[in-house]
Amino acid sequence: MPNQKDGTEQVPLSELRDQQNAVLNKLAYANVIDEWKPGQSLYKLAAQVDTDLAAELKAAGLEHLVIKDYVNKNAQSGFCAIAFEDPKTGEVGMSFRGTEGMDDLLHDPKDMADNTLTASIGVSPQSLEAIAFFEKNEEKSGKNYLFGHSKGGELAAEVYATNYTHVLGVHIINPQPINPYKLGPDQLAALQSKKFDAVVVNGDLVSWLGRTPYPVRYVENNGTQPGFFGPHSIDSMKLDHRGYAVIEKDPFSGYAWQGLASTIATAVMGDIQSHLRVYSFAINTVVRVGNFMINDLPDMVHKFVEYLKQAIERFRVISNAARTALIQFVGSLVKGVSLLFNLAFNAGYRYATANPMIKVDTYKLRNYADQLESINRRISHIDRRMDSLYLKAGFSDLWNLLQADLFTEESWNIKKCIYYLNETADDFETVERKIIQQL
Known part of the structure; x- marks a missing residue:
């Protein structure tokens, strides 16, 4: 990574430090003005709505980034995300907003309902919106990077698990865990690769709301954010003089109540997820098959089906008959979606199905x-x-x-x-x- 003594050198998305990752995680929380246009400077847009964030962008060497797309459905589904681009390298980054108002769990019922759906059955309206947002704005050769905090971290994980071959790096902070029981073997392997980086600040509770299928870097809390949910803030992460997070060697030291709550939350949510694993697995199957077909990747479906069969065979909590039924469901789903795909996009197939009789004069x-x-x-x-x-x-x-x-x-x-x-x-x-x- 290039030397950045003054923090003003332009930094590509492939060479970010924790300090810069934190700034890009915050980016999704900025309410960009309605008059934005693709290609505009992120720094100048931020300066109009959040001068502190603009200053952080400049100090982090990210002043050169430009906006590519922005969606704010906070008043509808709660989904909010921003896509940005490095004009020099062509790299594309996307930052997803998390739940707001953590000190009042009833502050935003839409977000909390979405969180509950995600945790229990592994899919929600926002996760589908996040996948669609990525597929609209991705850099087609695969130079894509994902960022997200809290619920936004879970959305980034959802996008990555569905499109991991098209993403070079994921950097999330205090993320709500993605439901591990819905994932296939290939998705689990992708989440455990070096491309996936999850940072959890000492004392954070949200990161333990369920079982975590990826390794985390547990880092020190700088003590600047008060309250029970203070450790959940992005600004609670302690950084060294180089801009890297300081590793915590004694989890929940100084945060005993959060530690107790996290232990209970992990056990309860993990139990709920385990009991609903068949439903979450089936729903994830529908989402993935549809994603493959819509993106014209039928060749990947065959390998995907094999992954699913391997995952189903590991379901020891259900009977052989139920496992067989799940495998048959997967086969029927692939066949059905393939038919819809061909009817929608394959002109020759449409003609053949509309004219099933072969007439030869x-x-x-x-x-x-x-x-x-x-x-x-x-x-x-x-x-x-x-x-x-x-x-x-x-x-x-x-x-x-x-x-x-x-x-x-x-x-x-x-x-x-x-x-x-x-x-x-x-x-x-x-x-x-x-x-x-x-x-």
Whole structure:
């Protein structure tokens, strides 16, 4: 990573420190003005709504980033996200907003209802919106980075688990855990790779609302954020002089009540998730198959089905009959979605399904063959007439005559076409007679 003594050097998204990741996690909380346009400076937009955030962007060497897209449905579903781009490298980042008002759990019922759905069955309206937002704005060669805090961290994990081959890095802070029971083996492996970076601040409660399927970096709390949910704040993370988070060696030291609440929350939510695993797994299957087909990736579905079968076989809490039913459900789903995909996007398939009867006019096939035979006879007649010119042509005309003669010889390609048409007509008529005899 380049040396940044003054913190003003432009930094690519591939070389961020924890301090810069924190700034980009905050970015989703800024209410960007309605008049934004793609390509505008993020720094200048932030300066209009949050001068402190603008100053942090500049100090972190992120002043060069430009906005690509912004969605704020806080008043509807609660979903909010911003996509930005590095004009020099072409890298694209996306930051997802978390739940607001943590000190009052009833502050925003929409967010809390979405959190409950996500934790229990593993999917929610916001998670689907996040996946759609990513697929709209992703850098197609895969230079994509995801950021998110709290609920936003869970949304980033959802997007990554569904599109992990198109993402180079995920940096989330105090994330609500993604439901692990819905995930296939490939998704679990992706979440445990080095591309996925989850930071949890000492004393945070939200990060333990369920079982966590990825490793976390447990870091020290700087003690600046008061209240029971103070450790959940992005600003509670302690950084060293280089801008890296300080690793915590004694989890929940100084935060005994949060530690007790976290232990209970993990046990309770983990138990709920375990009991609802079949439902969450089935729903995740629907989302993933639909995602593959919509993005025209049917070749990946076959490998995906094998992953699902492996995951289903590990469900020891359900009977063999239930496991068999789940596998059959997966097969039926893939077949059904494939059919819808082909009907929507494959013109040849649409025609074939609209015209299931094969109609072959063998008379026309033989007629075409006769026409080609007539053409060949005419070519043959011209060829014989040209042969008679050899005796009359002078030496100077002989070369031109030879070249012309090459083009008028009887065409073997036409003969092959004649043979194919007649043979095809014979084959169809033979099959038709056999079918009629069996009726």
